Amino acid sequence: MSLFGKNIKKIRSVKSLSQQAFADIFDLKRGTLGAYEEGRSEPKIETIIKIANYFSISIDDILTKELTVNQLFKFHAELEGNPDMIIKKKFTEIPCITFEDHNNYINLASNANFINDLTPIALPIKSDNKLRAFVVNNLEMTSENNGLFPKDIVIGEWTPKSDFEKITQPEIFLILTKDELLLKRIFPSNNAFILKADHAGIEESLLPFTEIVELWQIKYVFHNRVPDIKDSQVLNKLAYLEHEFKKLKSSL
Template identity: 50%
Template structure:
């Protein structure tokens, strides 16, 4: 059994290298590196030698032993951290950005690609599966309201059999027809309609079987403070209350 795929993945994580950066370092294609890590393909001897020499690892260790993090960091195995401490970890949410969107459409079902996506760290339920999406268009904007570029939405994964359980009008992130859409969700007996807030954008009608992924939006983060009519009303009420107090004082 060769540990090559597992070891190079661990090396990347320790050295904080993405698949793309690691592949370019050794003149490989990203897909080729992914195949090595997933043990779907065996590397050429020249590639093994280059990687072993670059990281000062013997070929024998690279191929036949599962490398430890301590070894990769040049630490001795007996220098383990003494004692214990309370460490809080937030849920890490892979986020789709304009730079990664094209690759996501192609590699959305590849675990190692998902691992390389930028992460959002939030104190939310770690047992659920989430996906973040950085908005880059005006499809969900109307008269400079609602969602704008640079806003971030986070969706919870929805299984195909649960598509029809989503309430009409809910916000969703959908991978369908080779594109990613952030829209409002509506469904009938056999059709799902994805509707933009921008009235200049046509509805997209799809069959549930055409959808590769769907995420029901549960958290939103705005780059700017959205307009809030309640705040304006509260400010006006405070002003009126202050004026009323002044009048009372004048009549005393």
């Protein structure tokens, strides 16, 4: 009879795992695990391999040697000290338009090699659409001490032209035309968008759908400081109300 049952009982003790918790990890019934520990039955080879691999213990050791507490702590220490055994999660890499890339992007946005050479930002973001990062380079989307400041990074999600007419709320977008790369709040207006900055004193402009090369709806923002989230939400509401008020005023 192997020492498997005795060893897994000791492993449970060192790892502070109940029989149920240990059984759940390996899709076993608690009664089955109890039978292993008491020597009333022997596990299948697949179960032995799974448990041995999970705790980084050789199959020979777990079956034929009585493991000591010191050995089990040693296995744990080796795991922590070995970077090759650490499971590294793959984050989504997003091409980022930096200050230096701003002007080149206007001319080379359709060039796949240029996009691949942009500095990537790796973030735990999942999206079915293409993503683009942009380093803010002016104060146009600020209002007093709030908003987007230079060196803040925004992440935009691709908006196809077929969805332009579905945009109804004054959200912030990264907009590429043949001549400019803009970060503005947009409002729908008969096959065109009204582009508005949050900074006071900057005039609105009208941009027809036909002049838009790329449109990226800003979904994530990474600030160089701790922002006031409540103030950001208020800005969105104020921008919408201001736009509706202007529409009402022009209809009178």
